[in-house]
Amino acid sequence: xxxxxxxxxxxxxxxxxxxxxxxxxxxxxxxxxxxxxxxxxxxxxxxxxxxxxxxxxxxxxxxxxxxxxxxxxxxxxxxxxxxxxxxxxxxxxxxxxxxxxxxxxxxxxxxxxxxxxxxxxxxxxxxxxxxxxxxxxxxxxxxxxxxxxxxxxxxxxxxxxxxxxxxxxxxxxxxxxxxxxxxxxxxxxxxxxxxxxxxxxxxxxxxxxxxxxxxxxxxxxxxxxxxxxxxxxxxxxxxxxxxxxxxxxxxxxxxxxxxxxxxxxxxxxxxxx
Amino acid sequence: xxxxxxxxxxxxxxxxxxxxxxxxxxxxxxxxxxxxxxxxxxxxxxxxxxxxxxxxxxxxxxxxxxxxxxxxxxxxxxxxxxxxxxxxxxxxxxxxxxxxxxxxxxxxxxxxxxxxxxxxxxxxxxxxxxxxxxxxxxxxxxxxxxxxxxxxxxxxxxxxxxxxxxxxxxxxxxxxxxxxxxxxxxxxxxxxxxxxxxxxxxxxxxxxxxxxxxxxxxxxxxxxxxxxxxxxxxxxxxxxxxxxxxxxxxxxxxxxxx
Amino acid sequence: xxxxxxxxxxxxxxxxxxxxxxxxxxxxxxxxxxxxxxxxxxxxxxxxxxxxxxxxxxxxxxxxxxxxxxxxxxxxxxxxxxxxxxxxxxxxxxxxxxxxxxxxxxxxxxxxxxxxxxxxxxxxxxxxxxxxxxxxxxxxxxxxxxxxxxxxxxxxxxxxxxxxxxxxxxxxxxxxxxxxxxxxxxxxxxxxxxxxxxxxxxxxxxxxxxxxxxxxxxxxxxxxxxxxxxxxxxxxx
Numbered sequence: 001x002x003x004x005x006x007x008x009x010x011x012x013x014x015x016x017x018x019x020x021x022x023x024x025x026x027x028x029x030x031x032x033x034x035x036x037x038x039x040x041x042x043x044x045x046x047x048x049x050x051x052x053x054x055x056x057x058x059x060x061x062x063x064x065x066x067x068x069x070x071x072x073x074x075x076x077x078x079x080x081x082x083x084x085x086x087x088x089x090x091x092x093x094x095x096x097x098x099x100x101x102x103x104x105x106x107x108x109x110x111x112x113x114x115x116x117x118x119x120x121x122x123x124x125x126x127x128x129x130x131x132x133x134x135x136x137x138x139x140x141x142x143x144x145x146x147x148x149x150x151x152x153x154x155x156x157x158x159x160x161x162x163x164x165x166x167x168x169x170x171x172x173x174x175x176x177x178x179x180x181x182x183x184x185x186x187x188x189x190x191x192x193x194x195x196x197x198x199x200x201x202x203x204x205x206x207x208x209x210x211x212x213x214x215x216x217x218x219x220x221x222x223x224x225x226x227x228x229x230x231x232x233x234x235x236x237x238x239x240x241x242x243x244x245x246x247x248x249x250x251x252x253x254x255x256x257x258x259x260x261x262x263x264x265x266x267x268x269x270x271x272x273x
Numbered sequence: 274x275x276x277x278x279x280x281x282x283x284x285x286x287x288x289x290x291x292x293x294x295x296x297x298x299x300x301x302x303x304x305x306x307x308x309x310x311x312x313x314x315x316x317x318x319x320x321x322x323x324x325x326x327x328x329x330x331x332x333x334x335x336x337x338x339x340x341x342x343x344x345x346x347x348x349x350x351x352x353x354x355x356x357x358x359x360x361x362x363x364x365x366x367x368x369x370x371x372x373x374x375x376x377x378x379x380x381x382x383x384x385x386x387x388x389x390x391x392x393x394x395x396x397x398x399x400x401x402x403x404x405x406x407x408x409x410x411x412x413x414x415x416x417x418x419x420x421x422x423x424x425x426x427x428x429x430x431x432x433x434x435x436x437x438x439x440x441x442x443x444x445x446x447x448x449x450x451x452x453x454x455x456x457x458x459x460x461x462x463x464x465x466x467x468x469x470x471x472x473x474x475x476x477x478x479x480x481x482x483x484x485x486x487x488x489x490x491x492x493x494x495x496x497x498x499x500x501x502x503x504x505x506x507x508x509x510x511x512x513x514x515x516x517x518x519x520x521x522x523x524x525x526x527x528x529x530x531x
Numbered sequence: 532x533x534x535x536x537x538x539x540x541x542x543x544x545x546x547x548x549x550x551x552x553x554x555x556x557x558x559x560x561x562x563x564x565x566x567x568x569x570x571x572x573x574x575x576x577x578x579x580x581x582x583x584x585x586x587x588x589x590x591x592x593x594x595x596x597x598x599x600x601x602x603x604x605x606x607x608x609x610x611x612x613x614x615x616x617x618x619x620x621x622x623x624x625x626x627x628x629x630x631x632x633x634x635x636x637x638x639x640x641x642x643x644x645x646x647x648x649x650x651x652x653x654x655x656x657x658x659x660x661x662x663x664x665x666x667x668x669x670x671x672x673x674x675x676x677x678x679x680x681x682x683x684x685x686x687x688x689x690x691x692x693x694x695x696x697x698x699x700x701x702x703x704x705x706x707x708x709x710x711x712x713x714x715x716x717x718x719x720x721x722x723x724x725x726x727x728x729x730x731x732x733x734x735x736x737x738x739x740x741x742x743x744x745x746x747x748x749x750x751x752x753x754x755x756x757x758x759x760x761x762x763x764x765x766x767x768x
Contacts (some may be wrong), residue, residue, distance in 0.1 A: 105747075106701075108706070110709060114723075118736065122732050124449055162477070210602065227604075231417075232422075233422065233425075236372075240607065244608070247604065248596065251599035253656045308703035316727075316728075317724050317728070320549075321548075351607065354611040360631075444732070491700075
């Protein structure tokens with residue numbers, strides 16, 4: 001992977017001194033491409049657009065991150081009971097979890113958001129009478145709720161797979177030591193399952209960053225919402241290119257941080273690999 | 274590397290094939306982009322047909338120009354980009370003629386002009402619609418409209434919510450998610466005649482400031498498409514003159530909207 | 532409840548026929564996108580697996596960009612830019628001619644570009660999973676690089692990539708819903724139109740979800756059978 005990124009990004013090449021001639025040529029090519037692209041793009045940048053909207057773009061990113069981290073975080077809490085119910089032998093718990101997971105993984109997020117957002121609007125009187133309307137009134141909360149339910153279902157499947165991948169001998173050994181059910185789950189099963197699930201969970205986090213753009217359709221001013229706003233006033237396609245750049249940076253930063261986290265959490269396994 | 278070459282050739286061939294499926298368009302067809310979600314001006318009936326005042330008017334204009342009309346439904350957010358991308362030749366979708374839009378498209382002469390109004394739910398105690406009085410309130414409008422721009426600029430103390438379609442803003446006013454909406458007065462009037470619009474009523478003054486609300490509604494065309502613009506202008510003048518415009522108006526409204 | 536069901540009637544008064552037409556467009560969109568997305572993904576995967584550093588770099592940049600951007604943004608930009616781009620391209624050869632790319636084609640291209648980015652990763656994983664010795668053995672028997680790829684790697688790719696591609700197919704079906712935001716009358720957009728008129732959002736969006744669910748459930752069942760078929764002759768693991 002390192003040799004591949006070395007030829008694809010200027011930032012990563014500048015870190016290490018060139019090992020040989022080939023790397024020198026690579027550096028030169030990357031530099032030439034960056035300069036050429038810059039020379040081609042920079043004169044065309046509409047600075048009026050940048051000047052007018054840069055602060056709103058930053059606010060938008062903040063909203064995007066709030067949406068993603070809140071829903072992925074709460075979704076992680078939700079995914080545990082769902083995964084356990086899915087693995088349980090109790091028929092109703094199993095059926096319920098299976099229905100939940102199948103529905104939210106089998107339908108588009110956009111359709112789910114419309115269902116919850118406008119569905120709740122239709123039942124506003126009922127929601128008011130049970131005192132929940134304040135929550136469903138706010139598009140931001142509704143987006144969080146829908147995203148949480150969605151990512152909870154995906155995370156539940158990830159956790160189920162991770163738990164199932166552990167050798168049964170682990171639990172048997174813990175039982176032989178006299179541990180009871182919940183301590184076994186929290187101290188033996190869960191830590192190991194999270195190690196296995198780390199990579200797919202990271203992917204899920206990144207998918208949510210991208211998926212959260214959908215919230216803009218129900219008036220949330222996240223990065224995509226701000227972009228539509230800027231575009232609606234300026235009719236300038238550069239509004240989308242700034243958004244694309246910011247999304248790419250956000251995804252790359254999160255991906256790299258997650259990789260670091262993974263290396264750190266699995267450092268005790270490093271020798272074994 | 275031969276593998277790569279072959280695949281590259283296949284890919285190029287495939288692209289060519291897909292492009293070949295698209296057809297070059299004939300000269301005597303004018304493709305008209307409209308939203309199809311803006312009653313009573315342009316909307317979609319339960320049979321999937323585009324109907325409304327502007328659809329009837331566009332058909333009359335095309336008859337006058339002696340061309341065939343082809344309608345293309347396009348979401349409002351992307352209605353100008355799709356015109357610029359040559360997906361159709363003219364927008365007839367209640368687009369107000371404003372300075373901001375004239376930087377990217379040309380307009381025909383206006384074919385209707387109506388003021389904007391605020392609407393609230395019945396029983397709301399809002400009577401004053403000045404920016405100061407509405408500070409802290411939640412106001413909805415359709416995004417990328419004159420109404421949205423006006424709210425963004427003038428009502429910066431309020432919480433502005435922008436919706437892809439007018440319908441969705443209406444739904445949220447009815448459900449109580451937002452306190453007011455700002456929209457075209459005819460669109461509001463029409464909505465209030467329906468069951469779900471009976472919840473709500475208009476409030477405050479009518480807004481017509483040309484700086485924000487433009488110079489009436491015209492057909493939007495690609496810049497430099499002067500020949501088509503002239504033909505539209507002549508056709509609009511002709512239907513206004515020969516009574517066809519009034520006939521279509523009478524079908525939809527008890528008053529003039531010109 | 533009877534009133535609601537009447538809204539689904541097939542004909543001028545109900546929305547059943549519109550929803551079905553939308554569902555049919557959704558299926559066509561996904562099915563037409565699949566071969567182009569697969570071809571693109573395979574091409575990018577071969578670039579990424581190639582010995583040429585610059586091919587690898589192009590492949591990696593492509594994947595990084597289109598896996599990192601929200602599908603909504605990609606669709607909107609490609610949908611609107613492709614026509615302008617093609618017009619410029621055609622005009623540089625044949626001035627004053629215009630070339631129309633329909634909404635459907637533009638939607639297919641946009642979806643295929645995203646699908647290609649994700650499927651290239653699946654293909655790359657599959658290529659790497661085939662022991663190098665196999666190709667080396669083929670080369671030592673006198674096969675050319677192209678022949679070795681076509682006769683040794685390609686036939687095995689299918690089986691190894693199938694589970695990953697199956698997942699991407701399900702993602703593709705769900706991603707088609709995003710074209711409703713541009714202009715195509717797919718299932719979700721038809722549903723929105725129905726909601727706009729009937730003001731029954733909960734009922735109609737639930738119906739739409741159920742139709743999508745039916746598509747994905749039928750697809751999963753089909754994929755399971757395909758996988759079983761592709762793995763016949765291999766010991767169960």
